[in-house]
Amino acid sequence: MDMLLTEDQLALAETVRDYLAGTHGPEVLRRLDADGNRDPAIWQGLVDMGLTGLLVPEAQGGLGMGLVDAALIAAECGRACLAEPLVDTAFVGVPWLLAQGKTDQLADVVAGRVTLPLAHAINPWVADGEGATLKSVDPMRNLAASANDNADPHLLNLGALMSAAQLVGLADAMLHLAVEYAKIRTQFGQPIGAFQAIKHQLATCAVAIEFAKPVIWQAAQALQDGRPSAAVHVSHAKVAATDAAMLTAETAIQVHGAMGYTYEVDLHVWMKRSCALSGAWGTRAFHLKRVDDAVLGGTLAIGPEHTFA
């Protein structure tokens, strides 16, 4: 029994964080918002780092890593509010193809020549796919209408897990933006971050984020291991991450005051992605129902001796 994230896992996530901080900062988000929200150069950078092949087995030219590694990097993609469809293609689409034994597209995915639009009955749209254009609140999302009847539960679990991972990264970023703003915005002769009314709200966000993260890593490992209860853990992760992200989005906007309601402050980009991913791959209500079926329905063993049931 070991809940430790290894030095290697944390180091890889940090590398991705640093790379995205350097190449996908607010000025890039503003540019993508203004003139076309996809950029082949950004995509190529991700391909060159090997991220499209993260979950592809080494025999097929990938890095052969697991869902915990992918979840950690998905969180970094959330932190950077990455526009390119890396998470969908490489961390949801690839493991779904692998689970079905479909390997013919993997070399193209690793090389970045192919992305994998993922249609599922749970979503009324397909992201980065074909069809009539739907407009998202999030200017970085390219949605097409979809009436797909694919209800594959594994695809849904992968999509929900990686949405949850992105949501905690988004929450981290929004908390950071609010903290930095509270340090420099002065009112009543002091930085507003010195007021306890501000401190306590931000501390409450930190608590929500801190206790959502291990739920996600644990769910990723459960799904990786194919535990029968994995779906419940994924749903728990989606609920916890949604709550942490939306609480932080609302709090961060409040802490920014009137500036928080402007387009000029970049915060809205993260807030909108949080709204989008909160509803994607199963709403809070959908996932709470799955937890309900397991916990009150009695299909999952509960109690102190069943921490990892």
Added chain:
Amino acid sequence: MHLEYTPEQDAFRAEVRAWMEAHVPKEPLVTLECREGYDQHVEWERTLASGNWGMVTWPEAYGGRGLDLIQWLIFEEEYFRAGGPNRANQNGIFLLGPTIMEFGTEEQKKRFLTPMAKGEVIWAQAWSEPGAGSDMAAISSKAVRDGDHYVITGQKTWSSRAAFADWGFGMFRTDPESKRHKGLTFILFDINSPGITRRPIRQLHGDTGFAELFFDEVRVPVENCLAGEGEGWNVAMATAGFERGLMLRSPGRFQATAKRLVDLYRKHEAEASPAAREAVLQAWMSAQAYAYNTYAVAAKIMAGGKIGAEASLNKIFWSELDRSMHRTAMQLLGAHAELKRFDDGSVNQWLEGYIFSLSGPIYAGSNEVQRNITAERMLGLPRVGAG
């Protein structure tokens, strides 16, 4: 990350389970906050010690089993699965014990740890003073050096367990010229020493779990000082870290409450609101999240890491979770919630638990202080008004 227990860990769980099933009292003990209940709980500490379960993580030389933190978590899970009573000596084993392990001399370890693990000496904390609650650096009780003794004069209050316990620990001002965090010394004292008067304080529920302690020229040997004279603040911060962090409230306690809440919900499902249903699910999710986080922290410590300001996040999380679970239970119980005993004569544990849960966000450093610590030390927001 590896989420399977080893065969050795499974065997250890089975050993704990068998012992607990054979020894945990079938009927809940009377509340720890009165003489009768205190005596029952002390007896339980000694029963635990008879099985060598007093404090499993301590070295064998000090009355422990030398087990690691994962085994400790397994022990705690089984303890709460079996409905094990609250630990009368929690101020000793969870707070002072680890502090002595870190700062104590070899002589102090031998003298204090084994009787603590065996439940022979029950400890009270003596943190607060009337003018120094959340603002602990405002402590004014004095300890004046006189040869190989300190002479203590002053007052402590809201001291948990001090109504009945044997020994206490706290900070005293040894440098009369000092201000705030400096000049404080961490001293252990026998509460039955001449010059100490204890006045039990009646708590919200009417019982007397904590007390005021009045010190009138109480002579305490210098060797009862932990770490050096004037080092009190650093020692106390470490103790507070243990209190808020890993040890004081292990996840099993909350997972057991969440499970009881699920059972309670099933009984009252017909008249329960959708909001109560969601609160029950939230209880399970939060208790599980707390468990995952604790396993992660344990793994980090075992890999050589330390617990820092995140101890404050822990304290906020478990205390507010506990209050919210009991609030939900009170709502489910409806008109039965106020009854001290149910129709069948059984004690309304939810009511007792609810009232106790109201103290959680206050003790071990109020949650307002924890949110300040989180904001300032973890998030880096500016400090104002703290000296």
